Amino acid sequence: MASSARYEQRQLLDQLMGSDLLRSRNGHNNNYRQREPEITDHQVCKNYIMGLCPYELFQGTKQDMGTCKKLHSEKFRIQYDREVEEGKDFSWLELEVLDRLHDFLELNNYNIKTAMKALDNESNVQDDMMRKQINAETENLAVAESNVNITIQEIKKLNELGEIEKSLQLMDKLKEYKVKRDFHMKELRKANDSLTQSLQQKLQVCTKCSAYLSRLDSDKRLADHFLGKIHLNYVKLRDRYQELSEKYSK
Ligand SMILES: [Zn+2]
Ligand SMILES: [Zn+2]
Numbered sequence: 001m002a003s004s005a006r007y008e009q010r011q012l013l014d015q016l017m018g019s020d021l022l023r024s025r026n027g028h029n030n031n032y033r034q035r036e037p038e039i040t041d042h043q044v045c046k047n048y049i050m051g052l053c054p055y056e057l058f059q060g061t062k063q064d065m066g067t068c069k070k071l072h073s074e075k076f077r078i079q080y081d082r083e084v085e086e087g088k089d090f091s092w093l094e095l096e097v098l099d100r101l102h103d104f105l106e107l108n109n110y111n112i113k114t115a116m117k118a119l120d121n122e123s124n125v126q127d128d129m130m131r132k133q134i135n136a137e138t139e140n141l142a143v144a145e146s147n148v149n150i151t152i153q154e155i156k157k158l159n160e161l162g163e164i165e166k167s168l169q170l171m172d173k174l175k176e177y178k179v180k181r182d183f184h185m186k187e188l189r190k191a192n193d194s195l196t197q198s199l200q201q202k203l204q205v206c207t208k209c210s211a212y213l214s215r216l217d218s219d220k221r222l223a224d225h226f227l228g229k230i231h232l233n234y235v236k237l238r239d240r241y242q243e244l245s246e247k248y249s250k
Helices: 003-017 074-085 091-161 164-201 219-226 229-249
Strands: 203-205 212-214
Touching: 091 164, 091 203, 091 229, 219 229
Parallel strands: none
Antiparallel strands: 203 212
16 A cells, blocks of 8 residues: 555544544543543544454554554453443443444545556556567568568579579578567567566455455465455454444344
8 A cells, every 4th residue: 555545544544543532541630520531431442342443453464554543452442342331331332433444445446447447558558568569579570571581582593593692692682581589589578578468467456455465476375465464454344343243233
């Protein structure tokens, strides 16, 4: 992802997560806040409670978005885990997290779509240019080859007629034609190779995390991606989102 896109993502995320609240997570200089925070407080990060805060999940990765502006409380996390086990209703919290996940993933979906479109346009233009070049070089080669063949026939005829001087003149022409033929052959091979390479190298976009993947990537590199922190976190966020939306669509 381009860094400007990442910046925008961060800005949007700040808005979503409420950056205006609780700038000091340590509590000092927060004189107006006398009481202990409660789990329902607006400044408490509900995503963190469910282990789904993107700020935390992507920390230290290429998609690091900085620090969450809301309060990350281990205490509430433990409380949530325990009380969910006990069957307590947390729909108010889960619906809030569902909302946040929705917006966050929509943004990523948009990035995926944009990246796919950009790849499509770019590679189509390039491939079309290469195809045109291949067609042009194929024609050039055909012309050059026919010139070589015709000249060889003419030299044969002249030799049969004993016209040695004319035949020698044509030999020079033949050399020229052969150089041209070899040149176009090389050009055609080059154009063919680059089209093949381009088709193989075509990038694709990971539909889970919007990263670019190459078809030439080795299995090891692909595995590294699919086991990477960013990819796995998106899978986690998407799975949990799916789960929650199913739970609350009934
Ligand atoms: Zn958070
Ligand atoms: Zn991925």
